[in-house]
Amino acid sequence: MDYETSINKNNIPQHVAIIMDGNGRWAKKQGEDRIFGHHEGVNSVREIVEACGEIGVKYLTLYAFSTENWDRPKEEVDALMELLVSTISMEAQNLHKKGVKLEVIGDVLSLPLSCQKELQQSMDLTAANTRVTLILALSYSSQWEITEAVKKIAAQVQSGHLAIKDINPRLIEQNLNTKHFPDPELMIRTSGEHRISNFLLWQLAYAEFYFTDVLWPDFRKQEFFKAIADYQQRERRFGKTGEQIQNN
Ligand code: IPE
Numbered sequence: 316m317d318y319e320t321s322i323n324k325n326n327i328p329q330h331v332a333i334i335m336d337g338n339g340r341w342a343k344k345q346g347e348d349r350i351f352g353h354h355e356g357v358n359s360v361r362e363i364v365e366a367c368g369e370i371g372v373k374y375l376t377l378y379a380f381s382t383e384n385w386d387r388p389k390e391e392v393d394a395l396m397e398l399l400v401s402t403i404s405m406e407a408q409n410l411h412k413k414g415v416k417l418e419v420i421g422d423v424l425s426l427p428l429s430c431q432k433e434l435q436q437s438m439d440l441t442a443a444n445t446r447v448t449l450i451l452a453l454s455y456s457s458q459w460e461i462t463e464a465v466k467k468i469a470a471q472v473q474s475g476h477l478a479i480k481d482i483n484p485r486l487i488e489q490n491l492n493t494k495h496f497p498d499p500e501l502m503i504r505t506s507g508e509h510r511i512s513n514f515l516l517w518q519l520a521y522a523e524f525y526f527t528d529v530l531w532p533d534f535r536k537q538e539f540f541k542a543i544a545d546y547q548q549r550e551r552r553f554g555k556t557g558e559q560i561q562n563n
Pocket residue numbers: 335336337338339340341349379380381384395506531
């Protein structure tokens with residue numbers, strides 16, 4: 316089935332967030348090293364970014380490396396960092412040509428300097444693009460992000476620039492790494508795991524969740540369109556009743 320034709324172009328989520336999981340298991344199934352799976356996963360990233368451009372998803376956040384992933388074996392962490400640098404340097408021109416703007420969320424300063432440099436160059440190159448914003452979550456965890464926000468807000472209170480009564484959800488949002496992006500309407504996780512693994516805990520408050528057993532290296536355009544079509548069948552209520560939504 317061609318899922319693209321079943322997509323309603325008037326109900327495309329503005330922002331899709333994806334936990335790209337299952338690279339290691341995919342590689343194991345082929346009798347290869349885990350890192351082979353990460354390499355193949357890059358091809359899925361390329362396709363999904365393209366698919367977003369095709370159907371009009373404006374923001375795509377990809378969970379590429381979590382705070383917790385630092386605890387993996389050193390060889391894997393090093394290989395992932397190398398892959399990150401080489402992928403970004405190879406893909407930057409391509410992203411730029413396709414009108415993609417690159418952004419990063421997470422503890423960027425904890426990444427190797429070569430990564431930081433490559434990321435900065437690509438972000439500068441693509442800064443004026445508007446077709447799709449690709450947000451890489453790198454050395455990211457939601458609890459880290461929220462902790463940083465709390466520190467910033469506390470400092471403003473301590474210095475007398477902010478009153479406690481003025482702390483509200485909007486102010487908290489403005490202190491998150493995602494302050495320039497709308498909240499995702501749809502969160503996809505591949506590989507059959509049904510957990511959130513410290514990803515965008517605040518921002519996913521009202522997102523629709525889509526879980527698939529497909530492993531990330533096998534998650535290509537048709538799988539993405541299938542997820543979008545599934546999302547379009549959902550009724551988003553935001554605390555209201557079904558009747559209220561249908562009569563609106
Ligand atoms: C996701 O695939 C990629 C990263 C977390 C970097 P995994 O490496 O977690 O693959 P599995 O879950 O072990 O199969």
